[in-house]
Amino acid sequence: SSEHEPYLHQQHSPVTKFSEDEEMARDAVRSWANEELRPVVRQMDEEAKHRPEILNGLFECGFMGMEIPEQYGGSGLNFTSACLAVEELARVDPSVAILVDIHNTLTNNAIRFWGSPTLQQKWLPRLSTDTISSFALSEAGSGSDAFALQTRAEISSDGSYYTINGSKLWISNSNEAGVFLLFANVNPENGYKGITAFMVDANTEGVMIGPPENKLGLRASSTCPITFENVKVDASDILGEVGMGYKYCINILNEGRIGIAAQQLGIAKGCLDASMPYLLERKQFGTPIGEFQGMEHQYAQIATEIHAVEVMTYNACRMKEAGNIPFVKEASMCKLYASQVAERAASKTIEWLGGIGFTKDLLVEKFYRDVKVGSIYEGTSNIQLQTIAKIMREEYR
Amino acid sequence: MRILVPVKRVVDYAVRVRVLPDKSGVDLSNTKMSLNPFCEIAVEEAVRLKEKKAAEEVICVSIGPKQCTETLRTALAMGCDRGVHILTDKRGDYTELQPLGIATLLKKVLEKESSEQGVDLVLTGKQSIDSDCGQTGTMLAGMLGWPQVTYAANIDVEEEGRLLVERETDSGTETLKINKLPAVISCDLRLNEPRYATLPNIMKAKKKKVDVITVEDLLEGQDVDAVLTPRNRVLEVVEPPPRKEGIKVDDVDALLDKLRNEAAVIS
Numbered sequence: 001s002s003e004h005e006p007y008l009h010q011q012h013s014p015v016t017k018f019s020e021d022e023e024m025a026r027d028a029v030r031s032w033a034n035e036e037l038r039p040v041v042r043q044m045d046e047e048a049k050h051r052p053e054i055l056n057g058l059f060e061c062g063f064m065g066m067e068i069p070e071q072y073g074g075s076g077l078n079f080t081s082a083c084l085a086v087e088e089l090a091r092v093d094p095s096v097a098i099l100v101d102i103h104n105t106l107t108n109n110a111i112r113f114w115g116s117p118t119l120q121q122k123w124l125p126r127l128s129t130d131t132i133s134s135f136a137l138s139e140a141g142s143g144s145d146a147f148a149l150q151t152r153a154e155i156s157s158d159g160s161y162y163t164i165n166g167s168k169l170w171i172s173n174s175n176e177a178g179v180f181l182l183f184a185n186v187n188p189e190n191g192y193k194g195i196t197a198f199m200v201d202a203n204t205e206g207v208m209i210g211p212p213e214n215k216l217g218l219r220a221s222s223t224c225p226i227t228f229e230n231v232k233v234d235a236s237d238i239l240g241e242v243g244m245g246y247k248y249c250i251n252i253l254n255e256g257r258i259g260i261a262a263q264q265l266g267i268a269k270g271c272l273d274a275s276m277p278y279l280l281e282r283k284q285f286g287t288p289i290g291e292f293q294g295m296e297h298q299y300a301q302i303a304t305e306i307h308a309v310e311v312m313t314y315n316a317c318r319m320k321e322a323g324n325i326p327f328v329k330e331a332s333m334c335k336l337y338a339s340q341v342a343e344r345a346a347s348k349t350i351e352w353l354g355g356i357g358f359t360k361d362l363l364v365e366k367f368y369r370d371v372k373v374g375s376i377y378e379g380t381s382n383i384q385l386q387t388i389a390k391i392m393r394e395e396y397r
Numbered sequence: 398m399r400i401l402v403p404v405k406r407v408v409d410y411a412v413r414v415r416v417l418p419d420k421s422g423v424d425l426s427n428t429k430m431s432l433n434p435f436c437e438i439a440v441e442e443a444v445r446l447k448e449k450k451a452a453e454e455v456i457c458v459s460i461g462p463k464q465c466t467e468t469l470r471t472a473l474a475m476g477c478d479r480g481v482h483i484l485t486d487k488r489g490d491y492t493e494l495q496p497l498g499i500a501t502l503l504k505k506v507l508e509k510e511s512s513e514q515g516v517d518l519v520l521t522g523k524q525s526i527d528s529d530c531g532q533t534g535t536m537l538a539g540m541l542g543w544p545q546v547t548y549a550a551n552i553d554v555e556e557e558g559r560l561l562v563e564r565e566t567d568s569g570t571e572t573l574k575i576n577k578l579p580a581v582i583s584c585d586l587r588l589n590e591p592r593y594a595t596l597p598n599i600m601k602a603k604k605k606k607v608d609v610i611t612v613e614d615l616l617e618g619q620d621v622d623a624v625l626t627p628r629n630r631v632l633e634v635v636e637p638p639p640r641k642e643g644i645k646v647d648d649v650d651a652l653l654d655k656l657r658n659e660a661a662v663i664s
Contacts, residue, residue, distance in 0.1 A: 062596030
């Protein structure tokens with residue numbers, strides 16, 4: 001759990017009011033994103049690749065170790081700050097945002113929560129300063145049905161290491177990752193209770209990263225299949241306890257989806273950033289098009305929904321930070337709704353911009369392509385709805 | 398060498414400012430404020446001098462309301478060692494505080510510092526982006542009787558106490574040698590590209606020492622109004638007239654005619 005005092009204002013200040021640390025973190029990300037990242041976004045999308053100086057910049061500025069304690073080279077901030085960073089990055093490039101989100105909210109946090117002191121000492125300094133991570137869970141045969149995973153980890157005769165065999169699919173950040181948080185089953189007879197989480201160095205013999213998928217959006221983010229062929233992993237690189245992987249996975253994904261909501265929120269705001277100035281400038285029939293009532297109604301509606309997403313997302317952050325407030329339902333709700341609102345915003349934005357919105361001269365067509373995966377990854381919308389429904393039934397029983 | 402860098406809290410450069418209805422000044426309510434970009438260049442230069450071991454301590458100082466702690470924190474995150482916050486609610490954008498008053502306050506800070514170890518170099522930004530006066534550094538040097546170089550584009554430390562400074566002018570650069578410290582140098586755009594304050598440094602900056610002192614206490618019994626009352630009164634602040642639409646001309650002759658006879662920019 002977080003080392004920080006949760007920022008719970010005694011006088012019930014709005015959830016959209018942040019602490020000085022959080023504001024400074026947000027401003028730092030916003031400046032860097034606008035000055036260093038914005039100029040290369042189109043190129044990264046066209047080349048379907050991250051640029052090394054962008055990845056270096058993320059580490060140098062401290063965006064990769066948002067919640068990692070200072071003693072391990074991290075920035076020592078809180079979950080809300082991490083979400084603010086993801087939002088600000090997504091406002092400029094959702095591909096960079098997802099890399100930072102997965103790294104911070106899934107891998108780094110899982111290690112902080114369940115890693116032994118030795119594991120933390122081994123990995124946290126690398127994760128804050130130079131090593132990108134991937135969350136290797138999904139397989140060809142197991143997406144939503146995550147625990148049907150087939151990747152197998154066999155314990156050695158002396159118990160000192162495990163041999164991993166299997167394949168993963170749809171793994172984000174995999175081309176750039178130096179380490180994988182891998183979920184494999186040590187005991188398939190026990191079903192999901194054999195699932196164990198391993199930290200696997202990407203350079204280990206037998207780890208083979210396939211070519212990246214040729215995707216509609218988030219193109220700079222590498223999404224590759226990974227094959228593990230007799231990969232030997234030391235028992236000391238197990239995260240937490242054998243057979244507890246399924247539990248860690250559910251827990252970390254519950255919070256990770258708040259990070260995705262922040263990314264989708266950033267996309268939605270990025271769409272407004274790109275279109276509102278145009279609506280005030282572009283005239284037709286002697287009037288700025290933003291002043292036509294038909295347009296007013298549309299952007300006011302979208303802005304209202306974005307505001308709702310913002311409040312839901314940062315409220316979920318505070319619920320999680322409190323440490324003793326259940327937030328699974330709210331986290332699912334904000335991811336579900338954020339992806340829906342972002343998709344509407346991206347689609348509307350292209351319409352508002354007219355013909356030019358439909359060209360690659362602007363970045364809005366990129367937001368339209370990038371946003372679609374929001375309702376798919378880290379728990380599809382159907383899974384979110386199911387999660388919410390299940391909790392509701394318990395509430396009304 | 399110990400360096401003092403004044404850092405000003407100004408309206409963020411990207412903000413589209415609005416003028417107050419009574420034309421008394423710019424509307425600062427709910428406006429994003431930032432570290433003055435030229436002060437940022439000065440901080441960067443000071444920190445680089447420290448990294449080159451040419452300086453052993455960098456002190457940042459800011460004059461303004463309690464929010465100046467954020468400005469100082471940014472400077473500390475970039476590498477300053479400690480800060481001084483002169484607390485006042487007076488506006489720094491020429492409507493209430495003006496360069497003469499500000500220079501007087503900075504002189505007081507330097508006097509206090511010299512009772513301990515003394516400051517060898519004051520690095521200022523060439524101007525602030527709200528008042529755009531470009532006067533504070535030069536007035537301060539004048540008050541102290543210190544040598545000064547303005548619009549520095551490069552600073553080289555020759556040997557102890559000697560600095561070689563390249564200075565921007567409208568007709569090119571000139572190089573000046575400061576033979577004896579202490580001195581004042583104002584920093585121009587070309588001097589350096591400031592580093593980003595990293596998040597870990599922003600957090601560590603919270604632990605660095607910042608001394609807070611009110612204007613009254615700093616002036617130790619002097620008449621605050623006598624020192625700080627502006628010498629110039631701002632009568633009104635208005636927006637510049639809206640840009641007029643351009644025109645098209647049919648040929649080069651028509652263009653030359655307009656340039657010569659209407660715009661009067663060629664003879």
